Amino acid sequence: MRRKSFIIAFLAPTLIAFCVFYLYPIITVFVTSFCKWDYTNITSPEFFGWSNLWDNYDYIFNKYPFFWEALRNSTTWAILGAVVQIPIATLIALALSRKVKGIKFVRNVYIIPNMISTAAMGIVFLQLYNPSYGIINPIIRLFHKDFTDNILLLKGSAFVAMTCAYIFFTGTTTLMILGNIMAVPEEVREAAMLDGASGLRQDWHITIPMIKGTLKTVSVLAATSGFLLYNEVYFLTKGAAGTYSISYIIRELAITSPRTQFGRANAVAMIQILAGMVIILVINFAYSISFKKEKK
Template sequence: MGEKKMSMKKRSVQKKRFIWLFLLPTLICFSVFYLYSVVIVFVSSFMKWDYTNLNNPSFYGWKDLLTNYIYIFTKHPFFWEALRNSLLWAVIGMLVQVPLAVSVAIAFSKKLKGWKFARNVYIIPSIISSAAMGLIFLQIYNPNYGVINQIIRVFNPDYNGAILLTPGINFIAMTCAYIFFAGTSTIMVLGQIFAIPKEIYEAATLDGIFGWRREFYITLPMIKDTIKTISILAATAGFLLYNEVFFLTKGAAGTKSISYIIRDLAVASSRTQYARANTIGVFQILGGMLIIVCINLIFGMKKRSSKGGK
């Protein structure tokens, strides 16, 4: 018995060693290319690091340790605007893009005539870079010959406004430039729907469950983990929105985002301010983590309530 236990223990140690050796390259890459960068973002947010000392960043000291945070909170002219916009885009991503992706995926899963062609057409915007899509919508919203202004002039011939420079309307216009293109999420959901065993649907048919009731009681519960995944992807993509802001408005008229003002501080400004940009980066990292936690809590509550109902 003793030899058998020793043999089992040895195999267990060898298995754990193999697992760690297998994970080692990934852990090294994660530490070098991601963890190190995140640590630098946090550490440098307590430093003076700008155009005056680009090659020699230094800590402010305990007394002035929060200098960058105080500046961002009280003196930066666009931080609160950018944070509000980014949070709104995160929420809109969940409330619009996720239901759209799920609805389209369910429609495709019916395999109606021409569904493959429609699927391929639907995912085309998702394989085009967001920069290219931004340029396309820049022409759509062009005040002189853009199709949107032409439609408005049918009802108001004297209209000469620029949609992308009109506060309030420009936020909606920018949101429309990306929110309806959920091809990647749709394909993820569609693949999960196709993975549901046909026997489950056949059993539901025998029980008299048809139409929308089948989708509500069978399909949606079976793909809830995928819905949670695309919810996180949609919310974080909205929170990190940058290309649309850059190509459509360059942050003008109340459309700045967190990502855009980081670029402004670290790249676009002649008075380069790396530490302050990284201070905003801290909020971006924490915001992304908070979004993930909140979505997990929401889906966890739904899971517990469904179990309680049973």
């Protein structure tokens, strides 16, 4: 009993914080997604009733003009986070793990840009893409002499520009992978070298299999971050030229809209929460299949 009491007392602060700051808000979002809640009843959400239970979701799916665009973009960014950002971070981490002269200096230089907030990074890229004094338009004019447009206002180009503003900044992810690589026992590396495995072969057959748990974790983080992309959208395009994201339309419904459509915004938020759960399940399933194949 003393042991159980100690465990409960030890866990209680975390459980209370979880219920107050996570569970209660999620329940509130879920319940109010079935309510009429806007500027007309801002302090007292009204339940639609069972006959009109899905009104907010019907509006989002069938009447709101940007939902499917935002869902497609956010899903694409989530996939790119897992299949592009993670391999890049892994390759950089493998390179930074090499014991060569000056590598500590290189690590610090690489991390510095990643210490900037995403909001500040959005402002930096806004200047880079500026058609008057940015560096992107002069580069484009090397191939298209008459190009004077703002690429953030061109459909297709804006999406690519938005993606480039976040996909290559992998500082935190790289550090997590690097830490796990550095924890691989030297005895394992030495044994692999004695068997003739060195360089890329050692990385592929020894290091990467031993850090798959970390790779799964950072894949979930990268995919969910891509799905939740907001700051870059807000600072670069504000949804122009087909660059809406799920997070941005929540802001537009709840804050920008003159009707302050909290109920409809929470319906989108519930879709976002469910999508996050699906992302976690898919990545865990993909890695579990990989683990099973490796055991065979």
